[in-house]
Structures are given as C-alpha cells and as structure tokens.
Amino acid sequence: MFKVTGATGGYGKTTIIRDVSINVEAGEIVALLGRNGVGKSTFMRFATGLIKAEAGTVEIGGEIAPPAPAKRARLGLGYVPQGRFVFPRMTVTENIAVAAAANGFDPKATVAEMLEDFPLLQPKAGDLAGGLSGGQQQVLALARALAIRPKILLLDEPTEGVQPSIIDEMAGVLKRINQDHKIAILVAEQNLDFCLSIAERAYVMEKGAIRMETDRDSLRADKALQQELLGV
Amino acid sequence: MQLDYLATVLLSSLSSASILLIATLGLAVVYGLMGVINLAHGEFLMVGAYSALTATQIGLPYPLAIPFAVAMTMLIGAIVELLIIQRLYGRIFDTMLATWGLGMVFNQGAVLLFGTVSPGIGMPQWNFSIGAYSLAVYPIAMIFVAIVMLTFIYVLMTKTVYGMKARASIQEPQMAQAIGIDSTRVNTMTFAIGCGLAGFAGAILLPIIPATPSMGLFFAVKGFLAVVVAGPVALTGTAATALGLGGGASITASYMSSVFGDVFFFLATALLLWLYPMGISSRWRRKL
Structure with a gap:
C-alpha cells in the first residue's frame, strides 16, 4: 500500500540515506527504529517529497507518487514532523481547517470531528497554536495530519519532549485511529517501549540504510538488539 | 490654542497617516505573507495611477477607473511573480535587487509612454469647515478608505480559505506543502493581490497625488520603513506604524515645518x- 523503493537522498550534495526500501500494508502499524542520526527523519522527509530524491520511488495506495509534496498529501500521505511545526500564528481551528480545505474536504465538519476525537484541543480551539504546550502541539500536528484523511500516516518522533502520561494516551489514540479509520502508520522512534506497544513490525536503520526487518516478538526477545537501540 | 485649530490639525494628520497606510498596505501584505520586500511597490502604485488616469482620459468615469487600475496591476503583478519573483524565494537580497531593477524599468517605461509631467484629474471640490478653518472632503475621506481597506484585507486573510493557505505558506512553508497546499499558486495570488493593492492606492490617491513616473519613490521609502518597523504581525503592525510615524510626522510638520516632519519620521x-x-x-x- 505504502511502498518506498531504493530511497537515496540527503541535503545538497550530502547523501544521507542510501537505497532504503520499506513497505507498509494497508491498516498496518510499522516502526522505524534506530539511534539518533541514522537517517530516520531524512527518510521521512524523502517520503513526503520535502527533500529531492537522488534515486528511488514512493508508492501511495498503488500509485507512483509525483515529486511535489502537495500532490503526495492529496494521494493520502499524512505527515507529523519531528518538532511538530504547527502554524504558530494561526488558531487551533485554522490549523486543522486549512489542511482539510487544501485537500477538498469540508473544513467545518473536519474541525468538529477532530475536536471530538481530541477533547484535549477543545478548550484551546480559538487559541493561537504557537501558545500551546509541547504535548498539545503534538496532538494538534496529529489532528492536522488526520484532517487530510490519509491512507498512511508518517510520525516522526511523536514522543519527543512529551510527558509520560501523554505518551501513554498517545499510544491509545494511535491504535484507535488505526483501527477505526483503517489508517496505516509508520512511526520513527527512539522510544522502544512506545513502539513495542503499538507496532507489529519494525525496520531497524543504521548509517543511512536498513539493517534489518523484524517483528514485535523477535524484538522483545532480542535483548542485545534492544540494548543497542536504546544506546545503553 | 483654539479648539478648531487643534481639530483641524488632528484630522489632517490622521488623513496624512491614512494616505501613507493606503500606499503601504500592499507592501505589508507581500512582505508579511511572502517574506518578499518588493522595492518596485512604489512603481506599481505609479502604474495604478497611470492606469486610472488613462482610463479617465478614454472616457471611463473615475469610479470605474479604480477597478480597472486594480485589474491592470494585479495582472502585471502575477506576470512579474511568475517570471521573476518565483525563482528567488528565500533569497531576500536577490529579490530586493530584482524588484529595484524592475522599478527602474517601470519608471523609465512611464517616462517614455507618458512623459515626465502629466495632467492631474482634479480633486472633487467639496469642502467643509471646522470653526474658522476650511478642509477639503476628499483627503479626509481617505481615513475612511484606509479603514475599509484594512478591514477588507483582514477579512480576506483570516476568513477565507485562500487567506488561511497564504498564512500557512509563510509561517511554515514546508509543512504547508506537506499538508497539500499548492504554495506556488498561493504565492502568485498573494503577490498579485499586493500589487493590486498598490494599484488601488495609486488610483484612489490620484486626485491628491498626480501621476508622475517617479511618484512611487516617496511612498516606497516611508512605506518600506513603516513595514520594517511593524515586523512579523504585518497588518496590525503596519496600521500602528503608519498611524504613529505618519501621523506624528504630520503633526510635527504642521507645528514646525515639513522638514521637521521628516526628521521626526x-x-x-x-x-x-x-x-x-x-x-x-x-x-x-x-x-x-
């Protein structure tokens, strides 16, 4: 359903990821693991089209994705970047509405739906997004990505800088989204517990390439790999 | 000091500040929503003035000459964005140089087409008096025009889908694209609107400031400073700086001299x- 083949790219003349191939089936939750700086975020940006491809293709819902990020969004690629990047001088409502409208969905209905799904945002609906806490911004960035009604959701370090109680809540929310709306999720993380709690399958990255593919049970059993990923 | 004199000074200073604001809003929109400093803004104002003047000369009534000027400047603005500005986003000094050069071309083009002096269209001769002082209605009406213009831009940018897309595109350009906003088209539209606002200013101010090829320079300098002092909250900020700096300069000028007005500014x-x-x-x- 979501398939990246031979992804090679980076910034300027520096190639950061080489020949990365990943496949996420419809309705699946897959984790992308690896220590800091192995190229997880670069891979995510490659998939969205925000960095230029040196080589490789991206397939969304059976279609080869065109290079423009806006067109990929319309094919059903939702993206929650590391660091959230909500639109700071727009209200919570506007952040969601603009995403819906840009993809031809009714902004009002979408905002109502998202506020119902994420009650945490309700009291903040009229506030500027720049004034929200880190956790609230993370939830807003997620709601904004869901407003485009994606087939596949890319989450880049969603637990970074978020307090533990909200991390647990987030795992629940992601599972619910996955089951209720049949949205596939690819999540890049360093938080191993969080990944093990939601993902059935995982890719492990190292030095800009995929080192191995594994599933939840083998990962749980493989203490040596866990140690390595946790960087202890 | 007499009350009627004070009221007269206040009203005409508010009027000068409004005129500056009218002339500057297009610049504020382009800078605030695209991060582009359009040094040809003054020349777009000039193009608007000449468009309105030409329209009245071929027989169009003045109220219709204004939308004609807006349409012309929006069209030219869209073409300029597609041909030049679009290639220079994120390179602020390059865009300044390119638009400065473009301004020179427009300026000289106007000299070739219209000559260096041109007939004004005459101000509607309505006056009203406060105590012993008589004031022309048209410049005072610019206060109202400035308010209408501000409201229009505010509603356009905050209540419409286009406005949301434009603000998203300047605040987080990459995320705007990643959620499906075609920022190329949004930017063309925003630049065209900024130029259209300049054209509107040139046309509506035509009875007060006659069209000359170099008329843009005066507004370009003060408008540019007003926008830079305003900072990131472009619309409200520019309204505040145009009112404060322009109004303050005008009050200073009426008590001392116009030189001191500029010194104050x-x-x-x-x-x-x-x-x-x-x-x-x-x-x-x-x-x-």
Missing part, C-alpha cells in the same frame, strides 16, 4: 528599530 524609525530590532510586533500574539 526618520528619528522615530531609528529609535523604534533600535528598541525593537525585529519590529514592534515581534512579541505580539496576533494573527495578522
């Missing part, structure tokens, strides 16, 4: 930029 600008290097609105929690 530039000293106040320098002081404000020293106090707020990122603009007075850098810490404001406002949309626009």
